[in-house]
Amino acid sequence: MYGYHGKALIVDLSTRSHRWDTIPEEVLRGFIGGIGLGTYLLYKYCPAGADPLGPDNPLIFVGSPLVGSRLTTSSKFAVMTKSPLTGFIGDSLSSSFLATELKKTCGDALIIVGRAETPTLLFIEDGVPQFLDAADLVGLGTFDTEQAVKEKLGRQTRVASIGPAGENLVRYASIANDGGRQAGRCGPGAVMGSKNLKALALHGSQTVEVANPVATHEYGVDLSKRSLGAATEKYRDLGTMANVTVFNRLGTLPTRNFRESSFEGAERVSGEHLHQEHLSKNASCANCTIGCEKILVTSDEGKKTKGRMEYESLFALGPLCGVDDPNTVIRAAAICDDLGMDTISAGVTIAWAMECFENGLLKLDDTGGIDLRFGNGQAVLDMLELIGHRRDLGGLLAEGTRMAADRLGGGSTDWAMHVKGLEMPGYEPRSLKTMALGLAVTPRGACHNRSSAYEADFSERVDRLTVDDTRGLIAAESEDFEAVLDSLIWCKFLRKAFNDFYQESAQVYTMITGWDMSPHELKQAGERIHNLKKLFNIREGWSRQDDSLPPRSLQEVLPTGIVAGVGLTQEELDYMIAGYYRARGWNEDGTVPDTKLSELGLLDLLPESSSVTISA
Amino acid sequence: MALTNKTGIAIKVELFGTPRLAAGRREIELVLPTEASRRGFAEALAEACPALVGKVIRDDLTGLQGGYVLNRNGLAFLTGELLNVQDGDSILILPNQAGG
Numbered sequence: 001m002y003g004y005h006g007k008a009l010i011v012d013l014s015t016r017s018h019r020w021d022t023i024p025e026e027v028l029r030g031f032i033g034g035i036g037l038g039t040y041l042l043y044k045y046c047p048a049g050a051d052p053l054g055p056d057n058p059l060i061f062v063g064s065p066l067v068g069s070r071l072t073t074s075s076k077f078a079v080m081t082k083s084p085l086t087g088f089i090g091d092s093l094s095s096s097f098l099a100t101e102l103k104k105t106c107g108d109a110l111i112i113v114g115r116a117e118t119p120t121l122l123f124i125e126d127g128v129p130q131f132l133d134a135a136d137l138v139g140l141g142t143f144d145t146e147q148a149v150k151e152k153l154g155r156q157t158r159v160a161s162i163g164p165a166g167e168n169l170v171r172y173a174s175i176a177n178d179g180g181r182q183a184g185r186c187g188p189g190a191v192m193g194s195k196n197l198k199a200l201a202l203h204g205s206q207t208v209e210v211a212n213p214v215a216t217h218e219y220g221v222d223l224s225k226r227s228l229g230a231a232t233e234k235y236r237d238l239g240t241m242a243n244v245t246v247f248n249r250l251g252t253l254p255t256r257n258f259r260e261s262s263f264e265g266a267e268r269v270s271g272e273h274l275h276q277e278h279l280s281k282n283a284s285c286a287n288c289t290i291g292c293e294k295i296l297v298t299s300d301e302g303k304k305t306k307g308r309m310e311y312e313s314l315f316a317l318g319p320l321c322g323v324d325d326p327n328t329v330i331r332a333a334a335i336c337d338d339l340g341m342d343t344i345s346a347g348v349t350i351a352w353a354m355e356c357f358e359n360g361l362l363k364l365d366d367t368g369g370i371d372l373r374f375g376n377g378q379a380v381l382d383m384l385e386l387i388g389h390r391r392d393l394g395g396l397l398a399e400g401t402r403m404a405a406d407r408l409g410g411g412s413t414d415w416a417m418h419v420k421g422l423e424m425p426g427y428e429p430r431s432l433k434t435m436a437l438g439l440a441v442t443p444r445g446a447c448h449n450r451s452s453a454y455e456a457d458f459s460e461r462v463d464r465l466t467v468d469d470t471r472g473l474i475a476a477e478s479e480d481f482e483a484v485l486d487s488l489i490w491c492k493f494l495r496k497a498f499n500d501f502y503q504e505s506a507q508v509y510t511m512i513t514g515w516d517m518s519p520h521e522l523k524q525a526g527e528r529i530h531n532l533k534k535l536f537n538i539r540e541g542w543s544r545q546d547d548s549l550p551p552r553s554l555q556e557v558l559p560t561g562i563v564a565g566v567g568l569t570q571e572e573l574d575y576m577i578a579g580y581y582r583a584r585g586w587n588e589d590g591t592v593p594d595t596k597l598s599e600l601g602l603l604d605l606l607p608e609s610s611s612v613t614i615s616a
Numbered sequence: 617m618a619l620t621n622k623t624g625i626a627i628k629v630e631l632f633g634t635p636r637l638a639a640g641r642r643e644i645e646l647v648l649p650t651e652a653s654r655r656g657f658a659e660a661l662a663e664a665c666p667a668l669v670g671k672v673i674r675d676d677l678t679g680l681q682g683g684y685v686l687n688r689n690g691l692a693f694l695t696g697e698l699l700n701v702q703d704g705d706s707i708l709i710l711p712n713q714a715g716g
């Protein structure tokens with residue numbers, strides 16, 4: 001077999017045992033790898049109705065056929081689990097050396113089930129797990145944890161770990177690897193914490209051959225050249241931080257908990273300003289020629305802090321909280337990375353709390369004396385620490401906006417900015433109508449990565465301020481495109497470098513696996529993967545009302561900027577959702593008919609689900 | 617609205633990201649002919665800000681490099697060869713790599 005191992009390693013933390021399961025060829029072809037294969041494995045190994053923080057919920061690390069090929073941006077892996085934030089599918093991507101070590105060590109995927117009795121460091125060397133005591137790592141941040149594990153097990157060991165946020169079951173805790181990269185969304189760090197798994201260390205030597213190494217190399221050289229051209233210039237120069245000034249000008253920069261969509265302090269936290277005044281260096285993942293990572297450093301009198309910065313962290317910890325001090329935002333992002341916490345969910349949850357404070361639902365007694373008004377940067381920093389350690393009000397905010405608002409009440413659900421429990425990314429839905437649909441329907445909740453519907457809004461294809469009957473198909477096709485991208489796995493920032501994405505990707509798949517793959521077949525795999533995500537959610541209790549947007553997005557018009565007066569009604573959203581279901585070939589209530597399952601081969605490929613326990 | 621002494625349509629070009637860093641400024645004022653084309657726009661912009669040639673404007677001045685799109689007043693992404701601008705309009709030069 002080329003490109004794949006054809007097997008997955010399953011480790012049971014409860015019984016301290018392991019086994020290998022075979023992954024059939026038709027499953028590999030049908031779900032590719034990454035998010036796609038991970039969705040299949042999650043459906044199979046997560047029992048229906050499992051408690052996300054219980055031992056039955058699997059935590060799955062998945063590689064891809066491209067890992068190890070040295071093609072640019074291909075060193076990526078997916079983390080899959082049932083999300084403790086949403087109760088639905090939880091998937092995240094991360095990058096760099098851990099991806100290659102995963103494939104050298106654990107086959108095509110590592111499936112972790114059960115719960116260790118005490119804090120554990122799981123060290124897997126060439127497929128053989130050791131369950132090491134991690135008591136000395138408890139309480140350490142992700143950077144110190146990785147460092148300590150490497151000192152113990154060797155510099156070549158690759159590490160994924162949680163920080164205090166994961167240990168304390170913050171529902172949006174992340175898993176960090178390779179010096180601060182994060183599998184951030186949907187709370188996989190909380191699942192890892194619930195298993196008493198402080199860190200995963202991998203070291204291996206198993207290799208997988210590529211079917212056509214000469215053609216793969218030649219293609220790789222050409223793709224690398226293209227990756228250095230105009231198609232990725234934005235990411236190479238300023239990274240995604242470049243979005244701040246553009247979004248602000250277009251009235252799509254969520255500000256003060258989505259009350260507004262332009263921010264008077266945007267220039268101070270803009271990519272341009274940060275690049276000129278705070279850039280320490282550019283960095284990149286393993287096997288990446290783009291190098292989008294911007295390492296920033298503070299410049300004020302306070303404690304010198306270095307950290308990665310990207311648009312989503314910037315919007316959530318800056319404008320969304322009314323903060324325009326770049327040093328504060330750099331510190332806030334660095335705190336999140338070290339605590340092991342998703343910056344988007346953290347920022348959105350704090351912004352929700354700020355609005356509660358300003359509306360009198362939270363008082364100084366509740367905040368421990370913190371003046372939690374919009375614009376108070378120190379309050380953001382203080383709250384992040386409280387959340388990561390679940391202290392005081394941080395215990396409530398660690399639950400995420402949906403659960404926190406349900407608990408606090410007082411009408412605060414109206415400004416709890418989430419979809420399906422996952423906090424909103426930095427795209428204002430009222431002034432990006434196609435993206436509004438994408439945010440409402442995407443299975444993992446409000447997400448800008450599994451749906452790229454915004455691309456239409458930022459182009460001449462549609463009028464982004466109105467709705468029409470084209471949006472359903474646009475949103476569906478963008479999800480299928482992302483599903484393929486996230487399964488092969490290519491970096492999203494490479495997407496404009498392809499001349500014909502499906503044609504080239506199908507050729508690459510054939511070069512690597514030796515299996516014929518047509519562009520049509522690959523595109524259909526994207527649709528199959530997306531449908532299986534939906535089936536997972538339906539199994540876990542999804543209903544039509546879960547495909548929606550927060551009340552604020554549907555009841556208030558935008559008050560400022562060039563989009564002042566623009567809103568989005570429930571009727572407009574329902575109209576687009578109905579069009580989306582039609583475009584997907586689904587029933588009017590959003591369920592998936594058997595005819596669609598049959599068309600996609602899912603009736604044959606759909607796995608039976610069951611819990612996994614391996615006898616010691 | 618007269619931004620310069622030249623006759624024609626006075627517009628403002630707004631720069632973001634890489635173009636702003638290359639130009640060293642956020643805005644550039646231009647005067648374009650009534651039926652301004654993308655090529656005419658590129659030529660006028662190159663004259664006003666030579667630092668953008670190569671990085672943002674094609675070396676032969678026939679248009680912008682492939683990584684950029686034009687937007688009028690923050691509301692309409694432009695298609696076709698003619699810009700269809702009016703006096704006082706803003707033209708935004710934006711990366712075609714939306715979002716991220």
